[in-house]
């Protein structure tokens with residue numbers, strides 16, 4: 022089985038072809054004599070302008086494989102099935118998951134599957150996307166995903182209301198002892214005095230984590246007549262004000278509340294943030310609701326606080342270990358417990374399934390995701406405008422690195438964007454990632470580099486990339502030009518060095534295509550397609566003809582040619598775009614033309 026990917030057809034799903042099929046559309050005369058290989062299928066597809074859909078239908082037996090490891094709504098499964106081979110295997114052991122994963126392009130999980138580093142290692146580079154059908158991504162090792170270049174996407178909106186409603190349901194059930202009273206009646210008892218509750222109206226509710234769910238709980242609690250305060254270091258004050266919620270410090274919030282509802286994510290900073298010290302700050306008789314993550318509470322400390330009466334009651338949907346084993350908390354008479362049901366409504370599960378299916382399919386088709394957790398999120402309209410600049414960025418990186426003489430080691434790269442746009446209107450993360458990809462890929466044998474892992478791999482390789490913006494002329498296009506400079510290296514093509522000794526290449530987008538505009542201090546104008554020969558010579562008549570002639574005699578088709586010079590009749594640079602890679606002998610012949618001082622062949 023051979024996996025292939027294609028940089029130009031970015032929408033190409035990661036097919037795996039066992040036997041390449043021959044197709045009349047893919048067999049024009051000039052390729053007939055060549056064996057039909059994985060490499061030339063892409064060249065042929067490119068040259069025939071075949072779309073990813075054409076290729077998809079040619080290799081339709083090689084659909085991507087998506088493993089769904091937990092129950093997902095039918096609408097989402099149907100959507101996935103129309104695009105991929107689906108493997109719905111629930112309740113896999115960690116070992117089973119690891120042994121299946123190397124034949125999967127995507128994995129979709131809920132909160133019950135631990136996607137550990139071992140899973141990414143076992144995937145052997147095939148796993149492209151992990152989709153979390155829900156919000157919390159604390160069960161996915163994001164660092165490992167990023168290192169392995171695997172995109173993680175989630176479905177952050179479809180279960181918000183369900184979780185908020187569950188929080189309110191627990192709050193009310195706890196305040197009125199609903200589950201205890203129900204159990205007592207089912208045991209044949211009638212205990213009216215035992216289950217006297219507390220009222221909610223007029224009580225202070227502290228929302229800890231004022232995000233999507235927290236805000237919706239706040240709205241509903243206000244409807245119940247509660248006084249709502251919140252703590253969230255990152256929440257905008259105007260959103261809180263609009264709902265009539267006062268933002269407080271952590272200590273103020275926990276010390277003034279009668280009810281505390283938790284809605285923050287589980288992160289290293291929030292792990293066990295409700296501990297003995299925190300409970301000691303609370304009002305005696307406080308009531309706690311947790312629909313966020315079990316790990317934000319030190320569960321032993323909560324048990325102590327319940328036993329001592331600091332905490333009168335707790336309503337818990339989530340636990341540090343799920344399902345909890347032998348939990349004293351679950352059995353405590355003042356605890357109302359549900360088995361992680363916050364997102365479990367029919368409506369939410371259908372919504373989440375569709376949201377994650379669309380995100381995963383989009384990611385497998387090479388689209389940038391609006392719900393990416395470990396990569397820049399790029400809205401579609403921004404992406405379509407940036408597309409040619411993304412291609413330019415990658416080609417300039419690829420070009421610059423090939424000008425470095427082997428062994429000199431690259432430590433420092435500077436990228437200069439000339440742009441007439443307001444700094445806030447130009448997000449360069451995507452361009453920077455693509456330059457990084459262009460620089461590292463030709464010199465790296467590690468995992469393929471993408472938007473997810475570009476920064477990580479650059480850091481790992483000790484490559485520092487700095488960016489600078491200089492004012493441009495027009496705000497109509499995002500970038501007038503991009504310059505890539507590599508310092509403290511030896512170049513195999515001296516003319517690529519700028520006055521201060523850096524390798525410097527600059528390009529721009531012209532007619533929607535990436536073009537090279539400067540090499541060192543020489544101005545050129547050549548489309549960045551196929552391969553490139555850079556040649557420095559004494560500026561004199563007949564050079565284009567001579568070099569072009571050598572290439573023609575050796576059946577190398579010239580696609581573009583441009584000459585740039587600094588001083589007339591002194592030195593000039595010829596940039597020659599060629600469709601095919603000239604053989605060694607042809608290149609030697611160019612080197613032996615008397616006026617040619619140096620030349621280099623570059624693969625784009």
Ligand SMILES: NC(=O)c1ccc[n+]([C@@H]2O[C@H](COP(=O)([O-])OP(=O)(O)OC[C@H]3O[C@@H](n4cnc5c(N)ncnc54)[C@H](O)[C@@H]3O)[C@@H](O)[C@H]2O)c1
Nearest residue numbers: 157184230231232233234253255284285286312313363364
């Ligand atoms: N029980 C369930 O089934 C269920 C369902 C949905 C969501 N959740 C969980 O609820 C939580 C919130 O989900 P959401 O969709 O509202 O996410 P969100 O990202 O919209 O909101 C989280 C909020 O927490 C805030 N926050 C981060 N660190 C904080 C800290 N140290 N102190 C206080 N606030 C902090 C963030 O600023 C953000 O506003 C997540 O943990 C999620 O996994 C559980």
Ligand SMILES: O=C(O)[C@H](O)COP(=O)(O)O
Nearest residue numbers: 131132133155156157364
């Ligand atoms: O973070 C979430 O979205 C919720 O905890 C839901 O988790 P679930 O998908 O396992 O129900």
